[in-house]
Amino acid sequence: MKYIINLETNKKNESIEITNEVKDIISKSKILSGLCIIYSPHTTSGIDINESHDSHVMEDVNNFLLKLVPHNKEYKHLEGNSDAHIKSSIIGNSKTLIIEKGKLVLGTWQGIFFMEFDGPRTRNVYVKLLKG
């Protein structure tokens, strides 16, 4: 089964929580046990799992990435968004989660985040569920 979460991002750099969207997909699927693959088919974004209880955590992650990978450096890529591509490589484009008893296995404080590094843009996140 394949599902797509459509997102409109608003800033150059931001993290958008998609935990509830993924949970809805899993409950509609009626899969009790299996894997959930979350994949972003974009070169300037990422998928992360981290604390959702305190929104400052993802803000700190984003601010750290901004310092680690500055926008204005001598990059070769002519589009002018190499910083976004590099951040995408650091965070990665997908995560695989476990489904048990019809629910995502997530820690108490964990949430799933789409990370935008070159917004605002229209983005699609693919969610693929496998029974097993």
Ligand code: ZN
């Ligand atoms: Zn580019």
